Amino acid sequence: SLHTVTTMPTARQPGCPFDPPAELIDAREHGPISRFPFPDGHQGWLVTGYDLIRSILADPRFSSRKELMRHHPLVDYGDIEVPPAPPGEFLLMDEPQHGRYRKPLVGKFTVRRMRLLTERVEQVTAEHLDAMEQAGPPADLVTAFAKPIPAIIICELLGVPYEDRGSFQDNIDKFLGGEVGDEELIAAYTATQQYLAELVAAKRADPTDDLLSDLLDSDLTDEELRGIALILLSAGFDTTANMLALGTFALLQNPEQLAALRAEPALTDGAVEELLRYLSVAKQFARVALEDVELGGQTIKAGTTVILSLHTANRDPERFTDPHVLDVRRQEGGHLAFSHGIHQCLGQQLARVEMRVALPALLNRFPTLRLAVPADEVALRPEIADIYGVKSLPVTWDA
Ligand code: HEM
16 A cells, blocks of 8 residues: 655654664665655655666656745645745756756766866865874864865866855754754845856956856857856765765774775775765755656656655665664665756766765875764754755864
8 A cells, every 4th residue: 555654754764863863764665666745735745766766756747846846845835825936056957958958068067177176186185184283183074174175176176266165054054954943044045146247257257277267259148147056066075075084984883894994995996986875965956746647556646746755766775785783895886865866966076086086085194084963963954954964073182
């Protein structure tokens, strides 16, 4: 019989900061798809099975359009009208609009281009580890390491002065951290738009050698460039940062995995993929059916919202052996941490380079790295946050 998840869980199980909430694991055990009544009364679906999620992500009958996604799994927005995504914000668009924005960017994020950045990532990482070492233990790994490294790299790539970050890094935290009310959220969004408008104007007046300046030659308007910059900055700031901090936390909690990774540098690439799978910080996304679709023995009616739990799919025992075990030697690829289909993460090669460089450098620099507080006192983001992670990670080491 069809399982119903009556409310979306708002917390994880105590002592299990890395696992999806028990209700989602339980839903998947009942089958790949469950009924899900949204708080606003909309009768939607929750998909937790790997195969089904993958096929929905590849199916053009399911839309990412913002104006159709008005049902939030945790919040009742009432009858508000949701406007379409602003120009340039292609994460929340379908084809052909999506491709028009994504196409000119793809060439900027290739494996080859991102490998060219490796040296710069190594340099920035070394500078931050030096500073940590000089300041001495303890440290907050989030502010000393996990946040600044990806932030500096995405700023340099885009041509955003890193000194300006104070004016928008906090604002981006507010969009994605799930801890501020609507009014503050709108203020943060408006301030960021204002900053980016000034930035695009500055590039028009005085182009420099960076991605935003390169895009000035295309037929994109200033408004569109602002939207693109917003998507790239917010994606580039928060996701990798959370992977680095939460990934370190997960390794510290799995000492035999940590030891294996320290002893065998050749495990690094596989360990990064395993951390992506195991943690899935971009934990869930939604799609809306554009027509009636038969799936998993159910009819998804046109206009219905489906929540896709990427994290639970990445823990599907029909796809991964011992899915709840962190195993840096795992050989099974194909995780969905970067999604799949037309919206599959544009920055994934950049994120990989950052993680492959920064994580081993940290572990090698501090062979005695450990938590400075009991594990259950590490402050985690709430489930309402779009991107999961730790708020801070107090660590120490033998100086
Ligand atoms: C899209 C995850 C890092 C830029 C996505 C999506 C996921 C994701 C799951 C697809 C959402 C959907 O299907 O609706 C991650 C994770 C990261 C990461 C886990 C870090 C480990 C980055 C970085 C950038 C970036 C560093 C910077 C350039 C983007 C963009 C999209 C995207 C532009 C939208 C793609 C589109 O709609 O075509 N990311 N991301 N991401 N990501 Fe990432």
